[in-house]
Every structure is written in C-alpha cells, then in structure tokens.
Amino acid sequence: MFRNFLDLMVLRLVQQEPLWGYKIIKYAMEKHGISIRHGALYPLLNNLEREGYLKSRKEAMNGRVRKIYEITSKGMKIVNTYNDYLKEQIEEAGIKT
Amino acid sequence: MFRNFLDLMVLRLVQQEPLWGYKIIKYAMEKHGISIRHGALYPLLNNLEREGYLKSRKEAMNGRVRKIYEITSKGMKIVNTYNDYLKEQIEEAGIKT
C-alpha cells in the first residue's frame, strides 16, 4: 500500500512546493515539530528518486549547490492514495474539519 | 511520535469496538482491503497489551476461546494524537470531507 510515515511526509512536503533536503528538515520541524536526521533523509531522497517518485535538479545558490526535488506523477499517485485514505479515516472517526 | 500504520490501524479498529485477533484480520480486509498476516498480528496484540495500549479478556464462544481486546486510556491518547495529525494533514491538503 504505502510506504512509511517519513516517506509520506517527504512526498507531501515536496508536493506542496519543490524542496531540497536541508529545507525539508527545517519544514518538518517548523510545521510538524518532527526532527528528521539528515543521515536518514538524504539516502531516502536518493531512493525516492531512483524509484521514480521524485525527480531532482541541481541549483547553485550563492555558490552552494542545492539538489531541488519535485514530485513526479508516480509520486502524486502515492500522495493521492494517501489523501483518500486520510479522508476515509477522518470520516470513520467522525472528525469535523 | 506514533508507531506504524499497522499498529495504528489495530488501535483504531479496537477503539471502535472491542475485537479479537481473528476479527481484526477480517475487518482490515473488509473495511480497508488490507491483509494482515496472523503471524504478525498476534505478537503485535500481545506487545500492545504488554505496553498498556490495550487490555484483554478471554471469552468462550461455543467452546472456542476468544481473546477480546479493548483500548485503554493510554491507547486512546495515541488514537487522539493520530486523529489530530489526520485533521492537520487534511486541512493542509485542502481536502473537503
């Protein structure tokens, strides 16, 4: 079905806007209070790209190179499936939004 | 934060009504189309009880013994935290329920 929570969080963050690793770590902390170790994230990003869920381009910003990721249609499928699942669960739990 | 998807599904199913292992497997398939192997579920249920998220009682039904699980307040905390997280994600994704 899905992957795990971390994979999904990364896919969802990147889906909202193209992001690079360092920023993903910042966002996860700021938006969700979740700390992601970079030693876990960078290999994960490379895996997600290798498996076709994300694609990257390198961008030089003031001499520092960022590897910016965007979601692919294959990645969007995962996110959409997850969103449907969320909706189902929300309805099941009777939560009002 | 949380545990994994399987743990949460089990906690949420048991929270809806007291259930035993065999029925959880049936429900997961009927309600979500997800197959749970019994070799994974029974140890998990025992762990969740040992850690205080669930409590069980044995009930004899027509000579067959069922181990019926109920959620504890500690288990409810996990479910509620997860529901808040769901709500957050739903709002973030702009999904209408």
Added chain:
DNA sequence: TACGATATGTCTCTTTAGAGACATGTCTCA
C-alpha cells in the same frame, strides 16, 4: 470423518529502518 472456517500462538530467516558517527565544503557575520 474429512474439510473449511474459527481461533491463537511461536519461530526462523531475511529485509528494512533507525541511530549516530564520519566526511566534506561554502557562506555570512562578528
């Protein structure tokens, strides 16, 4: 009485995930 469904459990093997260290390099500002 044999089969399929109900019901719960363990065990081993393999794969995957996680913690944390090792490694490198730039930029900005004090």
Added chain:
DNA sequence: TGAGACATGTCTCTAAAGAGACATATCGTA
C-alpha cells in the same frame, strides 16, 4: 579567522518489521 548556519553525502551497527512456515485445537457441515 573562527563560529554557526547552509548543504549533501556515506558507513556501520543495531533494532525492528515482514514473509512464511510450524503448531495446536474447536466447531459446523457435507
């Protein structure tokens, strides 16, 4: 020039998870 933020990567060790078999026992029905 030194500290802290920015930026990305690998590696090893350990812990956890998953697949699938082994194991047992009852009930209902054909």
